[in-house]
Amino acid sequence: ETEPLTSKKDVSDCNEEDCKENGLLVRNPKSALRLVEDGNKVHPSQGDKGEAAQISNGYSGVQSSVPCNGMGEVEDAQCTGPAATTTTTTTTSTTCGAEGQQQLMELEDRETWSKKIDFLLSVIGYAVDLGNVWRFPYICYQNGGGAFLIPYTIMAIFGGIPLFYMELALGQYHRNGCISIWRKICPIFKGIGFAICIIDLYVASYYNTIMAWAFYYLVSSFTAELPWTSCTNAWNTGNCTNYFSKDNVSWSLHSISPAEEFYTRQVLQVHRSNGLDDLGGISWQLTLCLLLIFTIVYFSIWKGVKTSGKVVWVTATFPYIILFILLVRGATLPGAWRGVLYYLKPDWQKLLATEVWVDAAAQIFFSLGPGFGVLLAYASYNKFHNNCYQDALVTSFVNCLTSFVSGFVIFTVLGYMAEMRNEDVSEVAKDTGPSLLFITYAEAIANMPASTFFAIIFFLMLLTLGLDSTFAGLEGVITGVLDEFPHVWSKRRELFVLGLIVVCFLGSLATLTFGGAYVVKLFEEYATGPAVLTVVFLEAVAVAWFYGITQFCNDVKEMLGFAPGWYWRVCWAAISPIFLLFVTCSFLSNPPELRLFDYDYPYWTTVVGYCIGTSSIICIPIYMVYRLIITPGTLKERILKSITPETATEIPFGDIRMNAV
Secondary structure, eight states, X not given: OOOOTTOOOOXXXXXXXXXXXXXXXXXXXXXXXXXXXXXXXXXXXXXXXXXXXXXXXXXXXXXXXXXXXXXXXXXXXXXXXXXXXXEEOOOOOOBOHHHHHHHHHHHHHOOOOSSHHHHHHHHHHHHSOHHHHHHHHHHHHHTXXXXXXXXXXXXXXXXXXXXXXXXXXXXXXXXXXTTGGGGGTOGGGTHHHHHHHHHHHHHHHHHHHHHHHHHHXXXXXXXXXXXXXXSOSTTOXXXXXXXXXXXXXXXXXXXXXXXXXXXXXXXXXXXXXXXXXXXXXXXXXXXXXXXXXXXXXXXXXXXXXXXXXXXXXXXXXXXXXXXXXXXXXXXXXXXXXXXXXXHHOOOGGGGGOHHHHHHHHHHHHHHHOTTSXXXXXXXXXXXXXXXXXXXXHHHHHHHHHHHHHHHHHHHHHHHHHHHHHTSOHHHHTTOOTHHIIIIXXXXXXXXXXXXXXXXXXXXXXXXXXXXXXXXXXXHHHHHHHHXXXXXXXXXXXXXXXXXXXXXXXXXXXXXXXXXXXXXXXXXXXXXXXXXXXXXXXXXXXXXXXXXXXXXXXXXXXXXXXXXXXXXHHHIIIIIHHHHHHHHHXXXXXXXXXXXXXXXXXXXXXXXXXXXXXXXXXXXXXXXXXXXXXXXXXXXXXXXXXXXXXXXXXXXXXXXXXXXXX
16 A cells, blocks of 8 residues: 655644654654555665665655654655655654654764774674683583584574674664663563663673783783792792792692792782681782773773774784784694693583583673673664674674684693693693683793793783773673763763773772682672573563564664575574573573682572672563553553554665654
């Protein structure tokens, strides 16, 4: 059912209630201007943007430069092209009131990436972080070596990459952060956005402390002899044993390497804390390191993606240069082959264990990083027709390849350590997490030729790996809040970013104490793991089953010119949610038993950990209840209104803007 472009309709459907509820009046079947295209082809290719000849009848054209007079009338709107060549007076979906004009202004003024490569480097820098260097190699050899690559690849194909692609597409189409985007998808799930912001703040409170440790190591590396090579320092104990020395030494059960004592007694100073119930004082050295890191972060992101997009040219590319140098150096060390063999030797029996598949799913999920609001934020600054499908595949492949190559960088050095100690690689590779980098790898570097040079570039690599991930995590919060409260913060971004940095710094003080390493471990295991899994599970359900998989695929077609195939539809609707539910249930059924150094976490810390994790996701049910209470009507009407998109998405179409319903 179509109408000629030159037809006129009376303005009768723009009522005050609609203006008040929606801000934007979207297509009304009785009065909206419709332009129809055979075959439902909506958008031309990028090269044909100027020839806006036909528009799907699912949209109503809005002349973006025409003012709203408050009555829903648009005067003297011009349409050009084959369908119409005359100036007419038409009725369209117009902006009503100040709120609608504000939304239109924000869309037109929204910042975009200076270059496509800025976006790609930012996403790669976010996805490739410290976990790629220490977590993947450890999990790989622990779960069957080369055999682990099979469940890892399967989980990436059917779980991680589809979720990664989904978030990029959502952010690019709706052009909003993690909070306000839910008005356009399913308003009752808006609590997901608030939960994401809280999770990001938790991550910022401990993740940057690990970078402060790396910065301390970097500063300490500017010496002729690295301080963790000898047992003659003030922090060393009688148990310190340097088996790399030329003297014959005997290694006993109580022996401690100088690298371990430097890490635990000089950097962390955990010997001055009795555990989580007695954290001790604050380390002023680490506090200064963290303050400098947050200063760098602030001046990198305070102006938006146009500045951070330039910084990542260094922070995202530098680690690959260093990884290549360390890989070549490691491959030339004696015993390197032993480490590689231990890393990749397959243990096929491991594939029968459920834990291996859980670890594979968790690793690919936390490596790609959906659920932190970052992909939504970064993609929202893309141009509308950017090929986010290609971006998702490229960045996912680069991330997984980086994890795999990092394993060679780590295990060639572990093989060298085993050769020097005359031990098996499994004995050398006992350290996990940050200890693998700050003890084992640091010790290996210290006993290489040109150790000072390799130490400097290694810890500089760790810093750059962490910095762009911090940029991304905070940008997820910044974009979410600024898009949700534009009337308050849109012109005060620098001030808001400063306040956010101060909050993150103050939140990190507990991790800067002498027992701060125990706090970092607790937050790492409980504050993010189950909470993020729950958030992304609900996000996938909301998009696939409430917003509708068909509608979402149509949105993707609007941007890219082609609709996702059945593989993506099945993954989004069923496989990916099951994947997330599987990992979440496995975690909850077997909570990790925490132990760090010689400290066993007491039972009450598990309760505290779950309380920290719950404190973020509790926002979701709270907002659902709040939404149903403030929505007028019967319970059924409230539910229907709460799961129906309340705000139109503005679609750029040449010189015309359309409201997608």
